[in-house]
Amino acid sequence: MTIDPPAAAASDAPVRPIREWHALTAEEQSAEWTALVGWVTWIHDLYELSREERLPLCWPQHPGLVEELRSLKFWRDVLYTSRDSGGAHSPRSWHGELRQTLAAAGNFWAPTCRAGHTSATLLSEAHPDLAQRWQTHGPPLMASSPALGPARSLPNxxxxxxxxxxxxxxxxxxxxxxxxxxxxxxxxxxxxxxxxxxxxxxxxxxxxxxxxxxxxxxxxxxxxxxxxxxx
Structure with missing residues (x-):
């Protein structure tokens, strides 16, 4: 059985970082989502993820899992299609991260979705005042924290x-x-x-x-x- 990957070609162009969904235009969001779904479909079949439903079919409804998959796609694109992969981890490391993501998918991101998708509760719904309490608390600054040294001056x-x-x-x-x-x-x-x-x-x-x-x-x-x- 032949499983064709999404079309991709090696490139000498600098690698662009992932952008947040909210920083994309509607057209960019649509294009990136189409590319991600196509890539996940390919990965699902290539790595036989239908076995024991290793990747929850409701993955698009779990934003954290979507971000994990976006990161994996970005990393693989760098490894396999960019000549500027430089210090990127090896393909072996990528496959290790894939296995960890799949383990986290069932145990962390979607632990109650075996019998159907279960939506998470928004913080604003469960604890309306908690975010403001976090903001008021501030960062964990300790009296024993070392003083900052002078900023290092460097060329560009x-x-x-x-x-x-x-x-x-x-x-x-x-x-x-x-x-x-x-x-x-x-x-x-x-x-x-x-x-x-x-x-x-x-x-x-x-x-x-x-x-x-x-x-x-x-x-x-x-x-x-x-x-x-x-x-």
């Missing part, structure tokens, strides 16, 4: 070796496991150049804010996957 381009040293020493941090070609250093986001030899500072404020948001979300997803793996 760094050699790959310099960034590698900063990452090894914990001075810089990667965006997330799925997007290691972005890193945060000295209060700014950096992206690996297409030749893999240098890192360029991201100077667009909107792009910077987008990376802040997606990094927090995707690193949180990485943490959840790690916790599920240890169970």
């Amino acid at each position: 381009m760094l050699a790959d070796a310099e960034m590698a040293t900063a990452l090894d020493q914990g001075e810089a941090r990667p965006h997330s496991r799925s997007m290691p070609y972005y890193a945060h250093l000295a209060g700014a986001w950096w992206t690996r150049s297409s030749d893999g030899a240098t890192w360029l500072r991201c100077t667009d404020p909107d792009h910077h804010a987008h990376l802040d948001d997606t990094s927090a979300r995707m690193r949180a997803a990485d943490t959840v996957r790690d916790q599920l793996t240890k169970q």
Whole structure:
């Protein structure tokens, strides 16, 4: 049996980050959703996910699972279709993440959907005042927290070796496991150049804010996957 993948071709163009659904136009949302459904259909058949319904058929109704699948699609596109895959994890790592996502799909994202989809409760419905209480509480700032040192002044381009040293020493941090070609250093986001030899500072404020948001979300997803793996 031949299972043809969605059409894709290798490209030298820089890899563009995933954008939030609410940041897309209606036309862009429609196009991206069509591409995601086509990709999930292919993955469903290629990896025989109908066995024991490994991927809940109600996955479009679970926003967290949709984001997991979007991340997997993006990662695979980088691995298999982009010549700028640079520091991306290997295909073997991708398949490991696929298995973890499928395990999380049944145990975490859709644990009560075996007999039919069950909708989650919105926070505003279950606890109308809780979000405001969270806001009032503020971040966990401790009296023993070390004082911030002076901001490091850097040019707009760094050699790959310099960034590698900063990452090894914990001075810089990667965006997330799925997007290691972005890193945060000295209060700014950096992206690996297409030749893999240098890192360029991201100077667009909107792009910077987008990376802040997606990094927090995707690193949180990485943490959840790690916790599920240890169970």
